[in-house]
Amino acid sequence: MVRRAAVVEPHVLQRNGAVRLLRERGGLQVVHGTDSLAGLLEWMRGRDERHWPHLLVAELLPIAPAGGDLRALAALRRAGMRVLLLSSLDSRHDVRAVREAGVDGLVSKTDSEDVLIASVMRVLDGEQVVTAAAEAAARDDSRIPGLSPQESRLLALYADGWSISAAAEELGVRPDTARKYLSRIKQKYAAVGVEARTKVDLIRTAWRDGLADPEA
Known part of the structure; x- marks a missing residue:
C-alpha cells in the first residue's frame, strides 16, 4: 500500500526540504504541502477521503492564540490521521498544549534526517x-532558575496581566513583598543567562517556561 503524507511548515525552504526527504528517503507519496493547518483542511475538503494523507508532518508552534x-x-x-510534530520546540507551553491535544510523534529540528525518517516509519x-x-528540548531546565512556589505564581500572574498590587493580594502578601519576589525572579533568570529585565522579557520567559498561557 502506498502511504501518503502531508507537510505543514510555514517556511518554504524547510517545507520543500521535508517534502523531498519524505519522498526520496521515506518512499512516501507527499500529496500536499502548505504553510498552515487551515490550508491543509481546505485542500482536503475538495478531495475524496481515499486521497487524504495517512500522516501529517507539521510545525505547529507557536500555537495560534x-x-x-x-x-x-x-x-x-x-x-x-497520524501526526508527527517536527518543530524547533521553542515554547514548552505550546509543546505541552500540542501533546495534550494529541500527536503521535515529536521530533526536534535539530535531529538528523535519519532520525526523522525512522520516526516517520x-x-x-x-x-x-x-x-x-x-x-x-521539551523539558530543558538548564535555563529555568529555581523559583520558589510564590515566585512562580507571581510570575504567572504578572505574565497574565495582573498588576503587582492585584497579584500581591492574590498571593496574600504586601505589594512591597511582591516587588521583592519580582526582583529575585529577575536576578535568578539573569544568573542562568536569560534576559528578564523588562515586563515584556518576563512575559516571554513565562510563556516559554510553561508558567503562563499565551492565550490568557
Whole structure:
C-alpha cells in the first residue's frame, strides 16, 4: 500500500526540504504541502477521503492564540490521521498544549534526517515516538532558575496581566513583598543567562517556561 503524507511548515525552504526527504528517503507519496493547518483542511475538503494523507508532518508552534490549530489537529486525528510534530520546540507551553491535544510523534529540528525518517516509519506503524533531542528540548531546565512556589505564581500572574498590587493580594502578601519576589525572579533568570529585565522579557520567559498561557 502506498502511504501518503502531508507537510505543514510555514517556511518554504524547510517545507520543500521535508517534502523531498519524505519522498526520496521515506518512499512516501507527499500529496500536499502548505504553510498552515487551515490550508491543509481546505485542500482536503475538495478531495475524496481515499486521497487524504495517512500522516501529517507539521510545525505547529507557536500555537495560534484563538486555539484554532488545536481544534483542527483534534479533527484530523478523529479522521484517523497520524501526526508527527517536527518543530524547533521553542515554547514548552505550546509543546505541552500540542501533546495534550494529541500527536503521535515529536521530533526536534535539530535531529538528523535519519532520525526523522525512522520516526516517520515508526509513527506510520502505530508507535508513539519522542526523540531524545525532542524530549530534552521539551523539558530543558538548564535555563529555568529555581523559583520558589510564590515566585512562580507571581510570575504567572504578572505574565497574565495582573498588576503587582492585584497579584500581591492574590498571593496574600504586601505589594512591597511582591516587588521583592519580582526582583529575585529577575536576578535568578539573569544568573542562568536569560534576559528578564523588562515586563515584556518576563512575559516571554513565562510563556516559554510553561508558567503562563499565551492565550490568557
